[in-house]
Amino acid sequence: METFDSPFGKVVLTAERWNHIVMFHPEILSYRKTLQNVLAHPDITRRSKLDPTVKICYSLIPKRNKYIAIVVKTNTRNFVLTAYLTSKIKHLSL
Numbered sequence: 001m002e003t004f005d006s007p008f009g010k011v012v013l014t015a016e017r018w019n020h021i022v023m024f025h026p027e028i029l030s031y032r033k034t035l036q037n038v039l040a041h042p043d044i045t046r047r048s049k050l051d052p053t054v055k056i057c058y059s060l061i062p063k064r065n066k067y068i069a070i071v072v073k074t075n076t077r078n079f080v081l082t083a084y085l086t087s088k089i090k091h092l093s094l
Contacts, residue, residue, distance in 0.1 A: 006039040008055060011072055013080040025084040031068055034059070035083065038068050046090040054081065058089055 002013045013035070022029050042057035044067075053074050058067040067089060071081040 004036050004039040006057065006072065006078070007042070007045060008072060008074045008078050011039055011078045011080060017080050017082070021080075021083050025082065027085050028068070028083050031061075031083075031085075034061075034068060035070060035080075038070050039072070042070075043067075044089055049090070056090055058086075061085070 001015065004011045004013065038057055038059040041059075043060055044058040046056045046058070048054035048056065048071075051073075055072045055074055057070045057072065060067055064085070066085045066087050068083065069086050069089075070083045073079055073081050
């Protein structure tokens with residue numbers, strides 16, 4: 001289990017969630033060390049359309065012309081739900 005700083009306070013990434021991420025989004029594996037910076041200083045933050053307690057932190061990867069998106073459930077214990085690469089950003093802001 002790892003803990004990161006974020007605009008929402010401390011965020012936990014469990015081994016179970018990391019295993020989920022690399023299973024469904026293996027391209028994230030090479031960005032493991034980048035996750036801490038993305039959570040601490042996202043370029044853009046959006047909220048989920050379906051769940052207002054879910055936030056998505058985006059940071060641009062210039063060489064790939066894509067964003068790392070980290071999905072965080074914010075409640076009494078903030079934790080990472082998933083992470084993936086994307087070329088599109090969700091439109092809902094905080």
